[in-house]
Amino acid sequence: MVSITISSAAKPPSFAKNLPISVEIDTDSTIGDLKQEIARKFPKFYAERQKLSVKGDRKALDDEAKISTVLGDKLEGAELQVKDLGPQISWRTVFLIEYVGPLIIHPLIYYFPNIWYRTNVEHSELQKFVFAFVTLHFLKRELETLFVHRFSHGTMPFLNVFKNSAHYHILSGLFLAYEIYSPKFAAKAPAIVGTYREDPNWLWAFAGVWAFAEVSNLHTHLTLRNLRPAGSRKRAVPYGYGFNLVSCPNYFFETIGWAVVSAMTNGYTAHLFFVVATLQMAAWALKKHRNYKKEFGKEYPRGRRAMFPFIL
Structure with a gap:
């Protein structure tokens, strides 16, 4: 298990004002799994509404990509940013x-x-x-x-x-x-x-x-x-x-x-x-x-x- 910080790429939506948060997740999990974890903490912030990216990079991460592959040797203590895409x-x-x-x-x-x-x-x-x-x-x-x-x-x-x-x-x-x-x-x-x-x-x-x-x-x-x-x-x-x-x-x-x-x-x-x-x-x-x-x-x-x- 690793701890990943999830911060907001812009002003957080009203239903996710507690950002940033830390999420504990298995190293073999995918970006899609991480989105589900975020949705569990903020039920209105469902996975389809999220855009996850590496901090400082606007490129959206693929839901099927493994977290360990995306972050490499920077896995522990890494920070990802989430953006609200609005109602879907x-x-x-x-x-x-x-x-x-x-x-x-x-x-x-x-x-x-x-x-x-x-x-x-x-x-x-x-x-x-x-x-x-x-x-x-x-x-x-x-x-x-x-x-x-x-x-x-x-x-x-x-x-x-x-x-x-x-x-x-x-x-x-x-x-x-x-x-x-x-x-x-x-x-x-x-x-x-x-x-x-x-x-x-x-x-x-x-x-x-x-x-x-x-x-x-x-x-x-x-x-x-x-x-x-x-x-x-x-x-x-x-x-x-x-x-x-x-x-x-x-x-x-x-x-x-x-x-x-x-x-x-x-x-x-x-x-x-x-x-x-x-x-x-x-x-x-x-x-x-x-x-x-x-x-x-x-x-x-x-x-x-x-x-x-x-x-x-």
């Missing part, structure tokens, strides 16, 4: 909240046009296709969140849920739905009559590409799930369909899906969401690509790009 919410809950927005907003606008446009809308085949695409996409995302995804991080700051949800509720929800289901794209509208937007061959061709993208995206998520045993944070190099070319084929395939909606409608909001979503996913992909290369080094395939084959 599980990633699974965040995803469910994000994706449910479009599942509510699109039907409200599609089925009740009188409320939004002050007129009836005879839906065109284009509008029916887009409504099906959006509904099936976000229903798939909800089911994946419940039954497929395994998260490496359990929680995130509660306030972030509002920022994250805005992307889906406003851009792919309210903005996209309001334009696409409007009289502008109704069955007898000039934007539809005599154009590719009412040609069944074009619509089903778009549907085929969209279905390919969605199924491929699901396949990618299943591959990632199978790399991580339940209840663990194990990471491994992914291989197989899509991964032979890029680190994040799930983002690549999702981009294809939204490109279909953008091309088949040629609507301003569809273009806007496609650009914003692609830029955001590219940023995530580049970060994950760098982390893969850093973690696995020479084991990681050198020819892979982050998100777009041979390009990025």
